Amino acid sequence: MMLNERLKSTNHQVLAALSPRMTLPKDSYIYFNNLKKGYEGECKFDELCEKYLPPEWFVLRNLHYTLKGTDFQIDSILISQYNLILVDIKNFENDYYIKDGNWYTLSQHQISNPIAQKERIAILFQDLLNHFSSNLLVETYLLFINPAFTLYQAPIDSSLILPTQINRFMKTLNEKPIKLSESHHKLAEFLLSNQTSDKKHKCIPEHRYDMLKKGITCEVCNNFMKLSSKRSYLKCTSCGCEEKVEKAFIRNVLQYRVLFPEKAITTNNLVDWCEVLSDRTVSGLLRSNYKFIGHGKSVQYLV
Numbered sequence: 648m649m650l651n652e653r654l655k656s657t658n659h660q661v662l663a664a665l666s667p668r669m670t671l672p673k674d675s676y677i678y679f680n681n682l683k684k685g686y687e688g689e690c691k692f693d694e695l696c697e698k699y700l701p702p703e704w705f706v707l708r709n710l711h712y713t714l715k716g717t718d719f720q721i722d723s724i725l726i727s728q729y730n731l732i733l734v735d736i737k738n739f740e741n742d743y744y745i746k747d748g749n750w751y752t753l754s755q756h757q758i759s760n761p762i763a764q765k766e767r768i769a770i771l772f773q774d775l776l777n778h779f780s781s782n783l784l785v786e787t788y789l790l791f792i793n794p795a796f797t798l799y800q801a802p803i804d805s806s807l808i809l810p811t812q813i814n815r816f817m818k819t820l821n822e823k824p825i826k827l828s829e830s831h832h833k834l835a836e837f838l839l840s841n842q843t844s845d846k847k848h849k850c851i852p853e854h855r856y857d858m859l860k861k862g863i864t865c866e867v868c869n870n871f872m873k874l875s876s877k878r879s880y881l882k883c884t885s886c887g888c889e890e891k892v893e894k895a896f897i898r899n900v901l902q903y904r905v906l907f908p909e910k911a912i913t914t915n916n917l918v919d920w921c922e923v924l925s926d927r928t929v930s931g932l933l934r935s936n937y938k939f940i941g942h943g944k945s946v947q948y949l950v
């Protein structure tokens with residue numbers, strides 16, 4: 648049973664909202680692509696959990712914690728009767744090798760050692776768990792989800808799950824006892840409620856409102872949309888797909904919210920942000936989708 652949604656991190660949402668509206672600096676662009684790739688891998692792992700794990704299992708996704716000033720994130724936590732399983736999911740592609748304990752791509756570019764990262768997370772998590780008396784056995788795995796990943800000189804390490812081992816790993820999990828009780832519920836609640844919000848990454852570029860291109864972006868290709876000849880629809884100027892105005896509007900309101908949490912959601916602000924919609928349309932959509940405070944011209948919507 649999935650106990651929470653796998654939401655994109657705030658940094659991911661910010662970069663996704665910015666990418667069609669400004670030219671991202673190179674480091675932001677690379678970071679954004681890594682986030683997208685990571686998220687895709689995590690979603691693939693969710694599909695495996697749906698496929699292999701009995702519904703009694705608790706599955707918690709994308710959890711953020713801060714402990715003694717250190718932030719850490721866990722991609723998936725699986726709770727069975729006797730085990731608490733942390734899974735760090737990597738969507739690496741192509742060939743890597745390990746030399747003297749360091750990880751490299753075949754072009755000899757060193758990357759941060761994912762085994763060391765996994766161990767760091769395991770230690771921090773154990774500290775977190777000390778605040779909750781649980782006798783579940785904690786296991787931590789590093790799982791490489793992409794079938795196009797190869798690791799030369801891979802260590803023989805049962806906590807490292809390579810692409811060819813994933814199905815077997817999931818089947819092994821499936822055999823674990825699954826009778827969950829009130830204490831498992833309480834533990835899951837503890838893990839969900841003790842999260843902190845993810846911090847702004849150094850690769851998030853400066854983005855003042857006046858720097859950004861305005862308009863409604865397409866869900867499929869992220870380019871801009873214009874009003875369609877079909878009533879209540881928008882059409883993408885690039886891929887040609889059509890979408891209901893209301894759905895596209897809500898998505899773009901959320902982009903505005905994530906980019907400018909300090910700005911009020913008002914009709915005027917959103918008319919300017921969306922560019923292709925009239926005052927009347929924006930006002931109607933805000934009223935029908937969100938609660939509001941204030942009255943007359945000072946109405947603000949709660950998003």
Ligand SMILES: [Zn+2]
Nearest residue numbers: 865868883886
């Ligand atoms: Zn499009």
